[in-house]
Amino acid sequence: MSDTHSLTHNLNFKVPFGDVLLHAGDFTSFGRDEEIKTFNKWVGALPHKYKIVIAGNHEISFDPTCENILQIFNPTTRNPNSAESHLVTCLNIIKKPFARFTERHSVPTNASQHLTNCIYLEDSPVVVYGIKIYGSPWQPEFGKWAFNLPRGKPLLSKWNQIPDDTDILMTHGPPLGHGDLVRSGDHVGCVELLSTIQQRVRPKYHVFGHIHEGYGVTSDDCTIYINASTCDINYIPKNYPMVFDMDLPAGVHK
Incomplete structure (x- = not known):
């Protein structure tokens, strides 16, 4: 899931059960304390053993x-x-x-302390069931929102922190050419992120959101790209959560 924008109370579907829930950011509208606490309560009520969350550009209190x-x-x-x-x-x-x-x-500097019912990643990894997940909130700058950086070296410096052995990559924004087509007809994804994924990291899955109209799945025969935006372009939370399975590493059991 991604981009629920404090609208989880308006979901017209039940979140599918799974071992791990991934949320790729923009779980609030403006990063207010009450929004964070409401999301934390909602995610805490879900039955998934692990809930892994990153921030997006709307989580302004996190940046x-x-x-x-x-x-x-x-x-x-x-x-x-x-x-x-x-x-x-x-x-x-x-x-x-x-x-x-x-x-x-x-702007508070400890907003993430309210996320007590999930694992919050910010340029950091976690290993669950032997699967290595890395999360990062950054995107190309647009409107001076949270976790915005100029294209080129500033963003590349963030992507260079992604470990080579990442199995699932979570970013808020898309890479160029995958789930990044906006209604103007432009592809707005990050080319530095794409090159990092294709030339070095090669994760099995890349989960993101940010571009609501880019909801869907694509592949380059190495990585499966999932734009998991829950809200559509009109901020209606109508897009169903994406579900995928992964084989556990040898010797790892649930």
Whole structure:
């Protein structure tokens, strides 16, 4: 699953049972404490033995660098005559909930402490049933949201941290050409991520979200790419969770 955006209460399906649940980020709208706690309660009620979660660009409270965007949207910290201020005025028309949030809250640095019912990965690995899973929240910059980095070397520096022996890779954003086609007709995935996957890591599965209209499965005959976005482009949580099986390594039993 991915991109549930605090809408798990509106799911019109039951989450399929499995040994491991993967959620590839954007489980909140703006990373507010109450959203995180609600998600934590929801995921804790699921029967899966392991629940593995990464953040996405909407988890702004998980990324301290997002203090910049909070300052931009906060009317007390910007020049009212600046072009930036006029832009924010327009954005506030469509992002009033975000504006209200930023006026009331600073960015906490320990938001992930609320995720007590799952394993939270941030540029880090975990091994379950002998299967090596690595999770990373980063994506190409767009709108100065959380975990945004410029394309090229900044993003590549993050992908270089992915271990060679990763079996399942979780990122929030897609690689170029897989589950990354937006309605404008452009492919917006990360080419550095694609090259890292195809030339070095070669995981069995790559699970991601971020591009809601990219929901689905593709393959390059080595890696299976899963855009698991639960919400569609209209933020309706209608896309069914993806289910896959993996053989356990020799000598490993559940």
